[in-house]
Amino acid sequence: MIKNYLKIAIRNLARQKFYSAINIFGFAIGLSCFMLIMLYIRYEFSYENQHVNRDQIYSVNMVHKHPNGTNKLPSTMVPVGPTMTSEIPEIIDFVRIYNAGKTLFHFGDIDFYENRVLFCDPGMFTIFTFPLANGNSDQLLQEQNTVVITKEIAEKYFGSNNPIGKVLYMDEDQTPLTIAAVIENFPENTDLIGEIFISFATLNNYVSDAWFNNWVTTNLSTYILLNYGANADDVRLKMKAIMDRNSITEVERDFELEQFSKIHLYSDIQNFGSIEILYVFLGIGILILFIAVINFINLATARSLKRANEVGIRKVVGAGRKQLISQFLSESVIIAFVALIIGFLLILILLPTFRTLSQQKLTIPGIDQWKFYLQIIGVTLIIGLLSGSYPAFYLSSFIPGSILKQKFSSSGKGRILRKVLVIFQFTIAVVMIISTLTTKKQLDYISNKDLGFQKNQIVVLPVESNDIADKMETFKQVLKQNSAILNVTGSTLLPSSIGMYNNVTWEGAQEGETVPLIQNKVDYDWLKTFEIELLKGRNFSKEYSTDLQDYRRPNYAGAILLNEKAVEKFGWTDPIGKKVIQVYGSNKYYLEVVGVFKNFHFTSLHNAIHPLSLFYFPDGTRNISVKIHPANIKETLTFIEENWKNVFPNKPFEYYFLDTTFERQYKSDRNLNKLFSWFSILSIVITCLGLYGLIAFVTEQRTKEIGVRKVLGASVSTIIYLVSREFFALVGIATIIAWPLGIYLMNLYLQTFAYRINLPIFVFFTATVAAFTITALTISWQTVKAANANPVRALKYE
Amino acid sequence: MSQKELIKTVDLIKTYRTEEIETLAVNKVNFTVYEGEFVAIMGPSGCGKSTLLNIIGMIDSPTGGEYFFNDIEISKFSEKQRANLRKHNIGFIFQSFNLIDELTVYENVELPLIYQKISATERKERTLKALDQMNMTHRKNHFPQQLSGGQQQRVAVARAIVADPKLILADEPTGNLDSEHGEEVMDILTELNDKGTTIVMVTHSPSFADYAQRVVHLFDGNIVTENMKEKFRV
Numbered sequence A: 001m002i003k004n005y006l007k008i009a010i011r012n013l014a015r016q017k018f019y020s021a022i023n024i025f026g027f028a029i030g031l032s033c034f035m036l037i038m039l040y041i042r043y044e045f046s047y048e049n050q051h052v053n054r055d056q057i058y059s060v061n062m063v064h065k066h067p068n069g070t071n072k073l074p075s076t077m078v079p080v081g082p083t084m085t086s087e088i089p090e091i092i093d094f095v096r097i098y099n100a101g102k103t104l105f106h107f108g109d110i111d112f113y114e115n116r117v118l119f120c121d122p123g124m125f126t127i128f129t130f131p132l133a134n135g136n137s138d139q140l141l142q143e144q145n146t147v148v149i150t151k152e153i154a155e156k157y158f159g160s161n162n163p164i165g166k167v168l169y170m171d172e173d174q175t176p177l178t179i180a181a182v183i184e185n186f187p188e189n190t191d192l193i194g195e196i197f198i199s200f201a202t203l204n205n206y207v208s209d210a211w212f213n214n215w216v217t218t219n220l221s222t223y224i225l226l227n228y229g230a231n232a233d234d235v236r237l238k239m240k241a242i243m244d245r246n247s248i249t250e251v252e253r254d255f256e257l258e259q260f261s262k263i264h265l266y267s268d269i270q271n272f273g274s275i276e277i278l279y280v281f282l283g284i285g286i287l288i289l290f291i292a293v294i295n296f297i298n299l300a301t302a303r304s305l306k307r308a309n310e311v312g313i314r315k316v317v318g319a320g321r322k323q324l325i326s327q328f329l330s331e332s333v334i335i336a337f338v339a340l341i342i343g344f345l346l347i348l349i350l351l352p353t354f355r356t357l358s359q360q361k362l363t364i365p366g367i368d369q370w371k372f373y374l375q376i377i378g379v380t381l382i383i384g385l386l387s388g389s390y391p392a393f394y395l396s397s398f399i400p401g402s403i404l405k406q407k408f409s410s411s412g413k414g415r416i417l418r419k420v421l422v423i424f425q426f427t428i429a430v431v432m433i434i435s436t437l438t439t440k441k442q443l444d445y446i447s448n449k450d451l452g453f454q455k456n457q458i459v460v461l462p463v464e465s466n467d468i469a470d471k472m473e474t475f476k477q478v479l480k481q482n483s484a485i486l487n488v489t490g491s492t493l494l495p496s497s498i499g500m501y502n503n504v505t506w507e508g509a510q511e512g513e514t515v516p517l518i519q520n521k522v523d524y525d526w527l528k529t530f531e532i533e534l535l536k537g538r539n540f541s542k543e544y545s546t547d548l549q550d551y552r553r554p555n556y557a558g559a560i561l562l563n564e565k566a567v568e569k570f571g572w573t574d575p576i577g578k579k580v581i582q583v584y585g586s587n588k589y590y591l592e593v594v595g596v597f598k599n600f601h602f603t604s605l606h607n608a609i610h611p612l613s614l615f616y617f618p619d620g621t622r623n624i625s626v627k628i629h630p631a632n633i634k635e636t637l638t639f640i641e642e643n644w645k646n647v648f649p650n651k652p653f654e655y656y657f658l659d660t661t662f663e664r665q666y667k668s669d670r671n672l673n674k675l676f677s678w679f680s681i682l683s684i685v686i687t688c689l690g691l692y693g694l695i696a697f698v699t700e701q702r703t704k705e706i707g708v709r710k711v712l713g714a715s716v717s718t719i720i721y722l723v724s725r726e727f728f729a730l731v732g733i734a735t736i737i738a739w740p741l742g743i744y745l746m747n748l749y750l751q752t753f754a755y756r757i758n759l760p761i762f763v764f765f766t767a768t769v770a771a772f773t774i775t776a777l778t779i780s781w782q783t784v785k786a787a788n789a790n791p792v793r794a795l796k797y798e
Numbered sequence B: 001m002s003q004k005e006l007i008k009t010v011d012l013i014k015t016y017r018t019e020e021i022e023t024l025a026v027n028k029v030n031f032t033v034y035e036g037e038f039v040a041i042m043g044p045s046g047c048g049k050s051t052l053l054n055i056i057g058m059i060d061s062p063t064g065g066e067y068f069f070n071d072i073e074i075s076k077f078s079e080k081q082r083a084n085l086r087k088h089n090i091g092f093i094f095q096s097f098n099l100i101d102e103l104t105v106y107e108n109v110e111l112p113l114i115y116q117k118i119s120a121t122e123r124k125e126r127t128l129k130a131l132d133q134m135n136m137t138h139r140k141n142h143f144p145q146q147l148s149g150g151q152q153q154r155v156a157v158a159r160a161i162v163a164d165p166k167l168i169l170a171d172e173p174t175g176n177l178d179s180e181h182g183e184e185v186m187d188i189l190t191e192l193n194d195k196g197t198t199i200v201m202v203t204h205s206p207s208f209a210d211y212a213q214r215v216v217h218l219f220d221g222n223i224v225t226e227n228m229k230e231k232f233r234v
Helices: A001-015 A018-043 A080-087 A123-127 A153-157 A199-207 A231-247 A260-266 A275-302 A306-315 A321-358 A370-396 A401-404 A412-448 A466-480 A563-570 A631-645 A658-665 A667-701 A703-711 A717-749 A763-788 A789-798 B049-054 B080-087 B105-117 B120-133 B149-161 B179-194
Strands: A057-067 A070-075 A089-097 A103-107 A108-113 A118-122 A132-135 A146-150 A169-170 A176-183 A198-199 A219-226 A251-259 A459-461 A483-490 A501-506 A517-522 A536-538 A559-563 A581-582 A585-595 A611-614 A624-629 B007-015 B024-033 B040-042 B064-069 B090-094 B167-171 B197-201 B212-218 B222-229
Touching: A001 A018, A001 A321, A018 A260, A018 A275, A018 A321, A018 A370, A018 A667, A057 A260, A070 A231, A080 A089, A080 A219, A080 A231, A089 A123, A089 A199, A103 A153, A108 A153, A118 A123, A118 A199, A118 B007, A123 A219, A132 A153, A132 A412, A146 A153, A153 A176, A176 A199, A198 A199, A219 A231, A219 A370, A231 A251, A251 A260, A260 A275, A260 B080, A275 A306, A275 A321, A275 A370, A275 A412, A275 A667, A306 A321, A306 A370, A306 A401, A321 A370, A321 A667, A321 B080, A412 A667, A412 A717, A412 A763, A459 A631, A466 A483, A466 A585, A466 A624, A466 A631, A483 A631, A517 A563, A559 A563, A563 A585, A585 A611, A624 A631, A658 A667, A667 A703, A667 A717, A667 A763, A703 A717, A703 A763, A717 A763, B007 B049, B024 B049, B024 B197, B024 B222, B040 B049, B040 B179, B049 B167, B049 B197, B080 B090, B090 B149, B105 B120, B105 B149, B149 B167, B149 B179, B167 B179, B179 B197
Parallel strands: A118 A198, A146 A176, A517 A611, A559 A585, B040 B197, B040 B212, B090 B167, B167 B197
Antiparallel strands: A057 A070, A057 A219, A057 A251, A089 A118, A089 A219, A103 A108, A103 A169, A132 A176, A146 A198, A169 A176, A459 A624, A483 A624, A501 A517, A501 A581, A536 A585, A559 A611, A581 A585, B007 B024, B007 B064, B212 B222
């Protein structure tokens, strides 16, 4: 029986080449999109899979509750890890990770800045799973001045020599670090990234005992490993009790334990992956498949007339309904599987592009990843059955008597369903066009929006240690001798990415009221270099020696500049001379407001502008920003480099242009938009394939009618209108449905941006015009052909 | 006469309804066919011949009245029950042959046996036998469109007899054939009838109706005359 089904299915495919091709290509495109999306989702879910304990590991987050809301930080105080582990039996082990930032390392005459340098407890290698490449895994990082490095770092400094036991030197002070082990390089699918792991005890070289016992400042990440079956919430409560016993602060504090395996997709603090985006993609994948399924159903029911006779004969010679259903289903399943093979070939072609767009190292899973293949086969089977089911039940319900007498005509029910499905397809297509255009518009808006500061022609020279302060003034003076250099300034952070903050209170605040005040440490030329307007008061000035931030004089710890937002938040009408108070434990430090500058966007436009403060503290310089003349950039850069080498002979020269960092901020948005555009185009292509098939069917079915009308005097244009008006009407209805749907969805999307465009009405018109144009192009060939056909031939047709 | 009744209808009614009108296609027809008979149904276009044949063949159900097949009342049978009874007892021959274009001659003839879940070896044997009977063995790998009308009808007859049915229903089996091929088909039917198969045939042609033992005339859904031919009259 099955053999018979297969045979007739294959012969039907071969005979109806045109319709088979439409169905197969529709499915193939749909399946390849779906497979790509599955690969993407699988990759996102594979994060941290290498760590055996991933479900028992928790990141300890701090939650600060203040009157204006709650703040969460993915960091804790230094003593949290060891104290909790020794006092709470459910905690087996801990690791504290202190990010050293960009650090200089030397071995012999090899010098490099390294970015991924972490001080960490031995728990790093007992809690997490890092395959060892060289050395002994016992007792790693127990001793001061020991280090574990990745294979890549080992090769960089030691080439092919065995690095175990060799000594690497860190910073200008030449802290020696003995290499205890080499681990394999990190996989791409992890958010916990390090290259150099220095024993936590090594920090004794840099900080006092007080630092290790500070229960107030949150400055490192802590991960704990819980017993199997331990209740994280119980542990949290115990941890809070221990913290409260050790120190009470004015701000109410609590912990949050975030399961390590869930951080990548679900964390609301750390911005790595996003489960919502995965849902959106999965939704798009399913919709695209569904569009292909609709094509199949539409073409199958439209052509049911042709198959009705076969159904009748089979029934007459003894076929039961079940057997006919099985036959039709096996046909659609075969089509789906042929499409799967083509879809797989398409993936091989599309994967490199998709890899670039998604920025993930996606690969075709090996045969050991059989689950992936099982899922894909399952989906193929489902779409095969889904597309086949309506035609199968519909066709198998025909009563043989009427079919064989040829009294049968395509039923009204089938026609209405077909119309509904076409409307559905076009609604999706129009919504996709609206979404693509709106997201593009929003991203363009962000890229071109005036951020409130000058970002062009600014060369940034990152400096990684604080020993340049004494030569900074010299460097500035040397550079300014060149007329191509318009300004030079030093600051801790650049105006594009300020994020450090302290909770502060202020003159006139209610008892216990605090606001997170974001901070940047700058020198005199900062506002001028970035062309940020001073609205009130004065800039920092050499004339006032007390401007310098200095916590040794708590009653006047320095001058401070605020943005408009901070002033608004504090509720001041006359801010100059007012005091902002920083609270560290029981100590209070008073800072005097000397000026107010205009608001500017110092983070991504996803976020609103927050209160911002500037301190005068040139020793905090980590970035030197040089504003240069747009002419002769190359020579100017050479000039800067030469002088850098003269002034700071031991420091490698690195630079970048500030404006390049902006596009990077929105890179993931841009890539999402590109992916979205591709999926829109593909969904439209599949919709058009189906429409093309339907119009071919309609013109074929109406050949005789068209012939008669032409004989009676109908013009070509009347015929074109006659055949195509129904399709345009359907597209019109789809547009009417798509508009409100698009408005709703795009409002949701735009709300993720603090700064956003108004919903552009032209986008909706463009999408509508596009839908009609695409429809016209798709159906024109067939309709024009039918309208121009010789009526005599048409009349012979039957 | 004590012949067994194979088909018996009592006040059989079939109406077709559209939104505006109701058409009475078969009007209280009482009609009996005995085992081994060859009956021809005649009448003008639209008189209800084919409707009656479809009901007898269980591919359509009556609106009212009773229908006994082999003494079983089946007018209230579900489609599934009817299909089951049909596939084991009735073979069909149509004016337009109704072969499946996608299947070869052999596969078309084999089809009823597949639906009866008969084993592959037996299927092969019986299919080849039926083809041989119709002199179509040499064409077994051809597709229907590669054959002449007469050849296609022979294939259709082979398909009708392959399952060895009690009853063959032929709906204008010669309508699409020239007279030479028409007679050939009639000879085949007579031969089958001689071997004991009951045959009910709808035809327009009085000369082909002559092959039957009894001719029933239908007009506006009613049986108007029934002629038993002299030579068969007991």
